[in-house]
Amino acid sequence: MTQQTSAVSESSSNTNVNTPVNNTNQGSSEVRHNWQADQVKALFDMPFNDLMFKAQVIHRENFNPNEVQVSTLLSIKTGACPEDCKYCSQSARYKTDIDKERLMEVSKVLEAAQAAKDQGSTRFCMGAGWRNPKARDMPSVVEMVKGVKALGLETCMTLGMLSAEQAGELQVAGLDYYNHNLDTSPEHYNQIITTRTFQDRLDTLSNVRSSGMKVCSGGIVGLGEESKDRASLLAQLANLSPQPESVPINMLVKIEGTPLSDVADLDHFEFVRCIAVARIMMPKSHVRLSAGRDAMNEQMQALCFLGGANSIFYGCKLLTTGNPEANKDMMLFNRLGINTETIASSAADEAKITTTVVDQKNSDLFYNAVT
Numbered sequence: 001m002t003q004q005t006s007a008v009s010e011s012s013s014n015t016n017v018n019t020p021v022n023n024t025n026q027g028s029s030e031v032r033h034n035w036q037a038d039q040v041k042a043l044f045d046m047p048f049n050d051l052m053f054k055a056q057v058i059h060r061e062n063f064n065p066n067e068v069q070v071s072t073l074l075s076i077k078t079g080a081c082p083e084d085c086k087y088c089s090q091s092a093r094y095k096t097d098i099d100k101e102r103l104m105e106v107s108k109v110l111e112a113a114q115a116a117k118d119q120g121s122t123r124f125c126m127g128a129g130w131r132n133p134k135a136r137d138m139p140s141v142v143e144m145v146k147g148v149k150a151l152g153l154e155t156c157m158t159l160g161m162l163s164a165e166q167a168g169e170l171q172v173a174g175l176d177y178y179n180h181n182l183d184t185s186p187e188h189y190n191q192i193i194t195t196r197t198f199q200d201r202l203d204t205l206s207n208v209r210s211s212g213m214k215v216c217s218g219g220i221v222g223l224g225e226e227s228k229d230r231a232s233l234l235a236q237l238a239n240l241s242p243q244p245e246s247v248p249i250n251m252l253v254k255i256e257g258t259p260l261s262d263v264a265d266l267d268h269f270e271f272v273r274c275i276a277v278a279r280i281m282m283p284k285s286h287v288r289l290s291a292g293r294d295a296m297n298e299q300m301q302a303l304c305f306l307g308g309a310n311s312i313f314y315g316c317k318l319l320t321t322g323n324p325e326a327n328k329d330m331m332l333f334n335r336l337g338i339n340t341e342t343i344a345s346s347a348a349d350e351a352k353i354t355t356t357v358v359d360q361k362n363s364d365l366f367y368n369a370v371t
Helices: 037-044 048-062 106-119 135-150 164-173 198-211 227-238 268-281 298-306 326-336 346-361
Strands: 067-077 123-128 154-158 177-179 214-216 219-221 246-251 286-289 311-313
Touching: 037 227, 037 268, 048 268, 048 298, 067 106, 067 286, 106 123, 106 135, 123 135, 123 177, 135 154, 135 164, 164 198, 177 246, 198 214, 214 246, 219 227, 219 268, 227 268, 246 268, 268 286, 268 298, 286 298, 298 326
Parallel strands: 067 123, 067 311, 123 154, 154 177, 177 214, 219 246, 246 286, 286 311
Antiparallel strands: none
């Protein structure tokens, strides 16, 4: 595999820094893979109302503005992870209250998936606190995918780094999405994680994409990074080609015992700006309001939906942190006039995505930013 980073240029001679980015008609739904740092900064610097308006216009051009995709996330293996991610309670390096658990039995996972479906979820995500899955774990993981798929749910997993062979095995089993976040900007990355490189993450995304699975990749904000790091993270994601189908934006959940337990809180309006900028830069991706949602009041969540968020984790424990209860979510949806997205058209969408990926790979001009 060719080692190539997807670094974002600070500025180029071809970039017109005076271009008025608050013109909502300018390239509103264009999918771009050449975002420059100054262009992203210009979006973040827009007056809040202008930014929200631009994001909402783009959102309406690509999605039903009153539909939200609903997922449930289950931790199928908790704790004892050898990595040193400073935000994570599952790291074996930090003293947290997390109980270490072995890989769940397949039958227990399927019971949880059925309960999630009964509550209204259309996608079931399974997460394991691993650096990467071992060969001995793959048979059980494959059976989980097959079983959840048989229930009529979309399937997603996050298991750490994947080899090309493992990605292919999961794709054959029927896994729809694989989640592997970039976490933060390349510039800030080594301040948060040292046991896995930024390039390692890009390589896993490349393996996932090459296997034919859909990509779920986003990041965490509020890690003590600067605003330029948030802009750089979104540029890295948007410059992947194709862009991730699902982009989770997480707000740091501070957990006692981790090195980031006392980091300063991120301003809530800045978080909403991240959602809106992600929507503008990745107009056809689902932008997921992810970890940290339990700390957001209803008004903040509503602003995020207005800014283009159209996916949530629903009524569950988000791996090791809380998420609002399902009935609270439904009450908020009812008050806002929001409906849950169905998967009736998923087969047609998948065929369209597959055709696009094949066409791009067959093009002499195809550039894969993650390889």
